[in-house]
Amino acid sequence: MLCEQCGQRPATVHYTEIVQGKKNEYHLCEVCASQKGQAAYQALAGPFSVNQLLSGLLHFDSSVAPRSDAPAPRCEHCGLTFQQFVKMGQFGCEHCYETFSEQLGPLLKRVQSADHHTGKIPKRRGGAMTLRRELSQLRKELQLSVLEERFEEAAQLRDRIRSLEQQIGSDA
Amino acid sequence: MSLSDFLSQASSKWLRDEGPESDIVISSRVRIARNLTGYVFPLIASESDKQAVLQTVEKAVEQPQVKQLGHFEILKMNDLSPVEQAVLVEKHLVSPALIESSGSAVILRDDEELGVMVNEEDHLRMQCLLPGYQLDAAYALADRLDDALETSLDYAFDETKGYLTACPTNVGTGMRASVMVHLPALVLTGSIQRILSAVTHVGLAVRGIYGEGTDALGNLFQISNQITLGQSEQEILSNLHGVVKQIIDHERTARQHLLQQSKDPIEDRVCRSFGILAYARQIDSKEAMQRLSDVRLGIDLGIIKGVSANILKELMVATQPGFLQKYYGHEMNPGERDVKRASLIRERLRMDQVQS
Numbered sequence: 001m002l003c004e005q006c007g008q009r010p011a012t013v014h015y016t017e018i019v020q021g022k023k024n025e026y027h028l029c030e031v032c033a034s035q036k037g038q039a040a041y042q043a044l045a046g047p048f049s050v051n052q053l054l055s056g057l058l059h060f061d062s063s064v065a066p067r068s069d070a071p072a073p074r075c076e077h078c079g080l081t082f083q084q085f086v087k088m089g090q091f092g093c094e095h096c097y098e099t100f101s102e103q104l105g106p107l108l109k110r111v112q113s114a115d116h117h118t119g120k121i122p123k124r125r126g127g128a129m130t131l132r133r134e135l136s137q138l139r140k141e142l143q144l145s146v147l148e149e150r151f152e153e154a155a156q157l158r159d160r161i162r163s164l165e166q167q168i169g170s171d172a
Numbered sequence: 173m174s175l176s177d178f179l180s181q182a183s184s185k186w187l188r189d190e191g192p193e194s195d196i197v198i199s200s201r202v203r204i205a206r207n208l209t210g211y212v213f214p215l216i217a218s219e220s221d222k223q224a225v226l227q228t229v230e231k232a233v234e235q236p237q238v239k240q241l242g243h244f245e246i247l248k249m250n251d252l253s254p255v256e257q258a259v260l261v262e263k264h265l266v267s268p269a270l271i272e273s274s275g276s277a278v279i280l281r282d283d284e285e286l287g288v289m290v291n292e293e294d295h296l297r298m299q300c301l302l303p304g305y306q307l308d309a310a311y312a313l314a315d316r317l318d319d320a321l322e323t324s325l326d327y328a329f330d331e332t333k334g335y336l337t338a339c340p341t342n343v344g345t346g347m348r349a350s351v352m353v354h355l356p357a358l359v360l361t362g363s364i365q366r367i368l369s370a371v372t373h374v375g376l377a378v379r380g381i382y383g384e385g386t387d388a389l390g391n392l393f394q395i396s397n398q399i400t401l402g403q404s405e406q407e408i409l410s411n412l413h414g415v416v417k418q419i420i421d422h423e424r425t426a427r428q429h430l431l432q433q434s435k436d437p438i439e440d441r442v443c444r445s446f447g448i449l450a451y452a453r454q455i456d457s458k459e460a461m462q463r464l465s466d467v468r469l470g471i472d473l474g475i476i477k478g479v480s481a482n483i484l485k486e487l488m489v490a491t492q493p494g495f496l497q498k499y500y501g502h503e504m505n506p507g508e509r510d511v512k513r514a515s516l517i518r519e520r521l522r523m524d525q526v527q528s
Binding site for chain 1 (some may be wrong): 207213215216261292296315318319323326327330331334335336338340341343344345347398400401402403404407
């Protein structure tokens with residue numbers, strides 16, 4: 001039997017494909033089969049990306065999926081709906097994080113280790129944020145030093161916290 | 173033009189230079205995603221939005237703080253031919269997605285170690301790519317570029333969510349740090365699966381550089397951080413360091429094991445692959461990558477002498493379709509490319525004085 005695609009080489013690959021209940025049989029040579037196989041696989045799987053993986057997660061996550069009776073949230077800045085986000089796996093603008101924060105929470109817990117940024121802060125725009133983060137760090141250290149009865153250190157920490165608080169207060 | 177001239181002109185610094193631990197770590201890369209406040213993200217942006225972003229970024233690159241870091245040149249994707257675009261992707265300087273995106277550009281430093289993709293998935297994606305194991309240096313450089321650009325750009329940033337990115341898998345630090353490692357001995361000894369699945373359990377991701385999943389062409393793997401929110405940049409880097417160091421140790425142990433336990437089969441494999449590369453008249457990219465990996469292992473184990481160790485890194489890029497077409501100066505179908513690929517590899521091998 002010759003390959004039914006090219007009609008030149010002998011058919012060595014025989015396979016049956018069932019798509020939506022419809023059965024097709026193919027008899028191909030190795031060259032045509034590998035071309036067809038790749039095309040079929042790519043059509044089925046599509047180009048794989050993180051975004052698709054993400055939207056997959058969202059589809060299967062009932063805690064994230066919007067209830068049908070609730071109005072679908074839409075970002076008023078860029079017009080993106082939650083359904084569109086689920087489909088694309090990407091936000092439309094910076095404000096989407098606020099708009100969809102409720103739905104985003106469970107997702108972030110899943111794909112990230114926590115829901116709070118602890119890394120770099122922009123130098124020029126983030127001055128007050130840097131101070132606030134330092135403040136919360138100092139408060140933690142203060143608690144620890146009191147617990148461990150290192151009172152001298154605690155007093156120093158308390159003074160630094162006070163001066164930071166004043167600094168933040170005067171900035172605001 | 174001779175091949176050696178072509179390679180030295182057309183290749184990036186990370187491809188030419190050797191770096192620390194370069195017997196195993198091919199390259200280190202840090203990528204930082206940033207967006208400008210007040211503009212919608214590229215995916216839904218209009219052409220004029222994208223132009224506005226591009227112009228803003230171009231102006232920011234003109235700032236003295238950025239100029240201190242070196243001379244940058246802007247390449248707009250629209251102005252490039254498909255072959256030129258392919259070469260940029262093959263050199264790992266831009267992502268395939270950048271070429272797909274309209275109104276996109278890359279701003280590259282002359283040595284091509286530092287760059288910014290504009291209007292990819294995010295407005296800005298800074299990238300630092302260094303040879304060998306230099307993760308900290310790569311982050312330091314990318315971080316300096318980030319600071320320099322921030323002197324004139326307003327980033328989308330939120331106190332709790334960090335740097336806001338188009339995809340929530342990048343939010344927070346916006347940083348993706350990765351190393352490309354060559355692990356032939358772990359693949360040959362069959363321990364790779366166990367190690368790779370362990371790696372994915374500690375918040376890191378592994379993928380083959382070319383090819384799909386764990387069926388990595390040329391035994392090249394990329395290990396990167398998966399998590400961007402809830403860990404600081406330093407924590408992410410030290411996590412990655414911890415794992416990469418262990419993988420390096422495992423690979424070295426496996427190489428010694430191979431040399432002691434299966435000296436004859438491994439020498440045979442390496443030398444056969446060398447013979448094929450030196451004499452083949454046509455070779456597809458899959459086989460080329462595997463043979464190059466074998467030869468590189470042979471060089472590292474001292475089986476092959478006189479061939480530069482850089483050959484794997486250099487040829488894994490130079491034998492890609494875009495590079496081949498650029499070197500030979502015309503478009504080719506896959507069959508023609510296999511012939512030219514074999515010829516380029518032979519030519520490259522003749523540049524070194526081989527003894528084995």
